[in-house]
Amino acid sequence: MSQRYRVAVVGATGQVGTLMLGLLRERAFPASEIVAFASERSAGRVLQGAGAGGGDLTVQGLDEESIQGFDLALFSAGGSTSGEWAPRFAAAGAVVVDNSSRWRMQDDVPLVVSEVNPEALASHHGIVANPNCSTMQMVVALKPIYDAAGIERLVISTYQAVSGTGRAAVDELLDQSHALLHEREISPPASYAHRIAINALPHGGSFADGEDHTDEERKLINETRKILGDPAIRVSATCVRVPVLTGHSEAVNVQTREPLSPERARELLAAAPGVSVLDDPSAALYPLAIDAAGQDDVFVGRIRRDPGHERALDMWIVADNLRKGAALNAVQLAELLHAQGLRGARPAGTAAA
């Protein structure tokens, strides 16, 4: 009988967790059992039809007893929960795939995108990090260009959807929009520093004291270099939050080391795994957030020569931030781990069913 695994989904009631449960089911991940974890607030809540075979799951709280006996733990419950509980799951024998930023830049934690650097998985010590959503979609599109011509410098402007902030931000955008359209008073902003409805905030992420870049901008810089394994790439990033529900868009200027024509870039991207090229501006064909939402691929269009630099291209990269930007890549990493024999630090004599 082929190997089947006991899987924990931590943050199972959230946007990413819900999608991970759905993808484990849709993609028929070989799970013998899936256990849903969330905060104590949700303990006892029933997630209907969310189990591996379509059965219901009852949400559990995290404690030393409930986390024992797992082969795999998919985390999407924020950095502090990952900081506290990911090492405990790993010590109990599970391989953790973590969606938060908590472990991404740690040297002994691989930061992996399934189409870009799957070989990095082999070096894990119990925790594997899933990159930030904006970085994830960008590197999927950049990898074929990097392999063909190298990358010297990136200048990135993001247009990020509110679902990237969490469910509360989605509700806030919808509430504010509804209030504006019905000429009602708008509640003070809670998820962002300013109103997000019918606005654009040059404040994607948060500013640490004394920092002139947001943490989201730093993630784009640092994570891109780590995933592509090239600390020499120069990255300039501005992250903007826009009133889009799902689907991050990015305008990216790519300065290559070797010359690369837009035509060749288009061919390379069209052949790349996980990428779809939509590029016929004369027919108003280019990637849109509303079309990318619910899709697995990263969409690329508006591929053109930068008139200001003979070795630079401009492009527009769009993907579903909850899917490829988070849940889908986590499940793809689980599939790759399975293909490699999925082994955590489980004590001898307690092998999976």
Ligand SMILES: NC(=O)c1ccc[n+]([C@@H]2O[C@H](COP(=O)([O-])OP(=O)(O)OC[C@H]3O[C@@H](n4cnc5c(N)ncnc54)[C@H](OP(=O)(O)O)[C@@H]3O)[C@@H](O)[C@H]2O)c1
């Ligand atoms: N949204 C994105 O595009 C995106 C992309 C990449 C990575 N991520 C990362 O994925 C994580 C979740 O994002 P999301 O959008 O799914 O957020 P969300 O919808 O707000 O869900 C948060 C989840 O975390 C759980 N949680 C909160 N505090 C907890 C605790 N103390 N112990 C256990 N569980 C706890 C929540 O449980 P309750 O329901 O019980 O509160 C809920 O299941 C974050 O780390 C985020 O940075 C998100």
